[in-house]
Structure formats: structure tokens, C-alpha cells
Amino acid sequence: MKRWLLKLALFLLLLGGGAIVNVAVAWAFAAYAPIPLDIGIVTHTEGLRWPARLPNDFPTRPTHVVSEHGRGFERSELAAFRRSFQERTIGSEILNQEQAVWESRDEPELREPMLQDIAHRRSVLESSEDGNYSDYRAICISAGWPLLSCVGVRWLADRGPPPNIPRASGVVGAAEIAWNPLTYRTSTPVTMNAFENRLLPFIPIWPGFAINTGFYAVVLWLLFAAPFVLRRRLRVKRGLCPKCAYDLRGSAGAEACPECGNAMVKREVVA
Numbered sequence: 482m483k484r485w486l487l488k489l490a491l492f493l494l495l496l497g498g499g500a501i502v503n504v505a506v507a508w509a510f511a512a513y514a515p516i517p518l519d520i521g522i523v524t525h526t527e528g529l530r531w532p533a534r535l536p537n538d539f540p541t542r543p544t545h546v547v548s549e550h551g552r553g554f555e556r557s558e559l560a561a562f563r564r565s566f567q568e569r570t571i572g573s574e575i576l577n578q579e580q581a582v583w584e585s586r587d588e589p590e591l592r593e594p595m596l597q598d599i600a601h602r603r604s605v606l607e608s609s610e611d612g613n614y615s616d617y618r619a620i621c622i623s624a625g626w627p628l629l630s631c632v633g634v635r636w637l638a639d640r641g642p643p644p645n646i647p648r649a650s651g652v653v654g655a656a657e658i659a660w661n662p663l664t665y666r667t668s669t670p671v672t673m674n675a676f677e678n679r680l681l682p683f684i685p686i687w688p689g690f691a692i693n694t695g696f697y698a699v700v701l702w703l704l705f706a707a708p709f710v711l712r713r714r715l716r717v718k719r720g721l722c723p724k725c726a727y728d729l730r731g732s733a734g735a736e737a738c739p740e741c742g743n744a745m746v747k748r749e750v751v752a
């Protein structure tokens with residue numbers, strides 16, 4: 482086989498191996514990292530977009546996002562609500578009452594965060610789409626190291642008001658496993674604990690996926706090549722042919738190794 486063909490095959494093999502290690506590392510983080518089930522502080526953000534392939538009845542765009550980062554993972558929850566004019570009016574009145582109560586309280590360290598929270602809930606209420614009471618969420622789990630390389634989504638649709646919420650949920654771009662290191666370690670049917678089950682995401686995040694794959698391909702190459710490079714160096718140091726280990730100390734100045742014909746001898750071996 483031609484030499485360049487062998488090199489190409491090795492390159493593709495390393496790249497494939499790098500991609501496999503990349504996904505394996507991402508899944509290890511997705512399975513074991515301390516990813517919180519729920520995160521409270523809502524940040525209202527403009528210009529948000531839903532991930533692809535959610536049910537058709539999701540509102541046009543998410544109104545706010547909540548994010549939590551850690552080593553090897555990110556959890557961000559996008560959400561949007563629908564409220565009728567009447568529901569918006571009632572909700573607004575409830576917020577007015579809560580605000581009046583907190584404004585009259587004499588505990589500034591409690592009052593300020595509560596007022597901020599009320600202001601945020603008001604902006605979410607005001608930015609909700611028109612329609613019957615319903616809440617929509619997309620929880621995006623990204624994982625990978627050194628960069629985030631894969632993402633998967635759990636979507637939740639509460640198509641009605643409490644207390645009897647008609648809830649639907651699903652997973653896009655991820656495999657769900659009946660496992661969560663933070664809550665329990667037994668295997669239960671996947672459908673029993675949809676919130677707590679971990680997702681193994683498999684939608685690539687570019688360029689993180691490519692960079693991680695290259696990174697692990699280099700690591701694999703080092704693991705493969707290091708022993709041969711080391712052997713070669715030791716042979717040169719001992720005055721042996723780097724290719725076949727023939728003793729060259731008696732053939733100083735030779736153009737090639739008399740045993741195997743390796744032409745690199747003169748340049749590499751210092752006799």
C-alpha cells in the first residue's frame with residue numbers, strides 16, 4: 482500500500498477515535514456532573530430562539546432564559562407563557578398586591594430581592610403571548626470538555642392552569658437514561674421521573690465539537706506515537722540504527738545502515 486494512503490488512513494482513524502472520545506467525555510459529564518434540576522433566578526433576555534424540532538404549538542419565541550454553568554456542562558432553560566387578557570389582568574392585580582405588601586415591609590435585605598423578583602415576573606407576564614393559560618419550556622443540556630460539544634433538549638408543555646395541569650414532555654437530540662447522581666442511583670423506568678433523568682446529548686455544537694475532536698485526536702496520536710519516538714531516540718543515543726537497531730558504531734560515515742539500508746543514518750547517528 483502506498484505511504485500516503487496509510488497516512489490518510491491513520492489520520493482518519495485518529496479523527497474517528499477523537500470524535501468517539503469527545504462524545505464519551507461529553508456523556509460522562511452529562512451523566513455525572515452536578516447539573517441542578519431547577520434553577521431559580523430568571524434573567525429576562527431579548528433575541529432568544531427556541532431549539533429546533535419542538536412541538537408546533539410552542540409560542541413564537543422564548544421570553545426569558547435561566548442558565549447554570551459548571552465544568553463540562555451548561556443547563557439553560559428557555560421559557561414562554563400564554564395568558565388571556567383576563568388572566569393577565571388577574572395576574573397583574575396579584576403582583577400589585579404582593580408589591581404593596583413588600584414595599585411596606587421594613588426589611589431591606591429581604592425587600593429588594595423580592596421586589597426585583599416581582600418586577601421580573603411582571604415583565605414575563607407582560608411579554609407573554611395572547612391565548613389560554615399555558616407554559617412552555619425547553620431545557621437545553623450542553624456537555625463536553627474542554628469545550629461544550631453536544632446539546633440535547635427536554636421540552637415541557639403545561640397546556641392549562643394549575644392545579645390539574647395537562648402536561649406533555651419530550652426529548653430532542655438526546656438519549657434519556659434512568660439515572661441522576663444527585664437524587665438516586667437506582668434504575669427506574671424512564672417515564673417515572675422525567676425531570677430527574679439525565680440526558681445524553683448528541684446534537685453537535687460547532688465549533689466546540691470539531692475542536693474537542695482535534696484535541697482528543699492529538700492525545701490519541703501522542704499515546705500511539707510516543708513509545709516509537711522514545712525507542713528511536715534511545716537507539717540513536719546508543720549508536721544503533723534507529724530503524725532496525727543494528728550496531729552502527731563500527732560504520733561511522735556510512736551513507737546508509739548496512740543491515741536494513743536506512744538512509745537516515747548519517748544525519749541521525751553521531752558516531
Ligand SMILES: [Zn+2]
Nearest residue numbers: 722725738741
Ligand atoms: Zn538499520
